[in-house]
Amino acid sequence: MQEVSLNNCDKAMPVIGMGTASSSPPAESAETVKSTLLEAIKAGYRHFDTAFIYPSEKSLGEAIVEALHLGIIKSRDELFITTKLWSTFAERDQVVPACKLSLRNLQLEYVDMYLIHMPLRISETIQKLPVPKEIIYPLDIKGVWEGMEECKSLGLTKGIGVSNFSCKKLEELLSIAKIPPAINQVEMNPMWQQKQLREFCKAKGIQITAYSPLGSNNTLWGDNRVVECDVLTEIAKSKGKTTAQVALRWVYEQGVNLVTKSFNKERMKENLQIFDWSLCEEESKKISELPQRRGFSMASLYGPHDIFLQLDAEM
Numbered sequence: 001m002q003e004v005s006l007n008n009c010d011k012a013m014p015v016i017g018m019g020t021a022s023s024s025p026p027a028e029s030a031e032t033v034k035s036t037l038l039e040a041i042k043a044g045y046r047h048f049d050t051a052f053i054y055p056s057e058k059s060l061g062e063a064i065v066e067a068l069h070l071g072i073i074k075s076r077d078e079l080f081i082t083t084k085l086w087s088t089f090a091e092r093d094q095v096v097p098a099c100k101l102s103l104r105n106l107q108l109e110y111v112d113m114y115l116i117h118m119p120l121r122i123s124e125t126i127q128k129l130p131v132p133k134e135i136i137y138p139l140d141i142k143g144v145w146e147g148m149e150e151c152k153s154l155g156l157t158k159g160i161g162v163s164n165f166s167c168k169k170l171e172e173l174l175s176i177a178k179i180p181p182a183i184n185q186v187e188m189n190p191m192w193q194q195k196q197l198r199e200f201c202k203a204k205g206i207q208i209t210a211y212s213p214l215g216s217n218n219t220l221w222g223d224n225r226v227v228e229c230d231v232l233t234e235i236a237k238s239k240g241k242t243t244a245q246v247a248l249r250w251v252y253e254q255g256v257n258l259v260t261k262s263f264n265k266e267r268m269k270e271n272l273q274i275f276d277w278s279l280c281e282e283e284s285k286k287i288s289e290l291p292q293r294r295g296f297s298m299a300s301l302y303g304p305h306d307i308f309l310q311l312d313a314e315m
């Protein structure tokens with residue numbers, strides 16, 4: 001598997017990661033998630049993307065234990081594990097304990113990448129959506145990043161980064177960071193190409209990880225606009241590939257790495273087959289001209305409060 005090197009992490013990151021934020025209704029049981037993730041390791045996935053807020057941290061930990069037990073991998077070090085600081089822990093003194101909590105869930109001594117999940121703080125556990133606006137606060141970027149830097153210096157994580165950060169938020173972070181972020185994980189796919197953010201991150205040496213590279217096909221928060229896009233399907237037919245593969249290949253050709261979720265044995269294999277062929281100039285041009293529409297928006301998921309509208313407008 002191809003890898004990308006990162007600015008604050010000694011370990012290279014495999015270009016394709018298995019996403020684990022499953023919400024295809026009905027939600028899978030913990031046991032199913034564990035056996036599916038074990039299948040993914042068998043299929044060749046070495047990078048896994050989870051988060052404290054996903055129900056998958058524990059199942060991923062169990063799948064790793066089983067993979068070691070079965071000898072599918074010889075050492076935990078063969079895997080690249082990303083998890084994320086949830087917004088209820090986004091305070092200076094809560095970052096290290098939150099990272100330790102995730103490590104306990106994962107049964108690991110360290111993760112490879114720890115990300116700030118979102119640029120905001122939530123003061124209470126979300127009980128229902130929309131979120132009451134009284135529990136949402138701006139992020140104390142300086143304090144929280146110091147906590148992230150401490151996680152790295154304590155060896156709890158090899159690398160640190162962020163997710164859902166706009167150019168503006170990254171500028172703010174870069175102005176105070178002792179260790180600049182390695183990663184900004186954001187939505188990116190042919191229908192939401194993130195040109196400006198990509199240029200900014202490239203100039204600053206920050207690697208973009210694309211989430212929802214298939215537009216979150218068939219999930220509660222996404223739709224089929226990518227996997228049923230006519231332009232992509234036409235290109236796919238002419239190359240004997242699937243529309244999903246064309247979308248993933250396009251993301252990869254932009255110098256971006258990606259996390260995509262499939263809990264289906266055939267599709268998880270299909271999604272890895274994007275390295276021995278390429279898009280020609282004309283195909284890339286057609287894709288670059290696709291009309292743009294984001295899938296994930298904070299305001300539509302959490303509620304139309306000023307802070308979410310502002311964060312959406314910046315992205």
Ligand SMILES: NC(=O)C1=CN([C@@H]2O[C@H](COP(=O)(O)OP(=O)(O)OC[C@H]3O[C@@H](n4cnc5c(N)ncnc54)[C@H](OP(=O)(O)O)[C@@H]3O)[C@@H](O)[C@H]2O)C=CC1
Binds near residue numbers: 018186210218259
């Ligand atoms: N940092 C953040 O805020 C966020 C991070 N993420 C991360 O990114 C990961 C990936 O994003 P996600 O939103 O899940 O969406 P993706 O774009 O990866 O799409 C996943 C959906 O597409 C389906 N699918 C997978 N492969 C194919 C294929 N070859 N053809 C057709 N359909 C396919 C899956 O179904 P099936 O399983 O049945 O194959 C699933 O329903 C998440 O799981 C999570 O780890 C996601 C959102 C936000």
Ligand SMILES: O=C[C@H](O)[C@@H](O)[C@@H](O)[C@H](O)C(=O)O
Binds near residue numbers: 021051053054126221
């Ligand atoms: O309440 C929070 C939700 O889990 C949501 O914000 C995240 O799960 C996000 O969509 C992601 O996949 O990272």
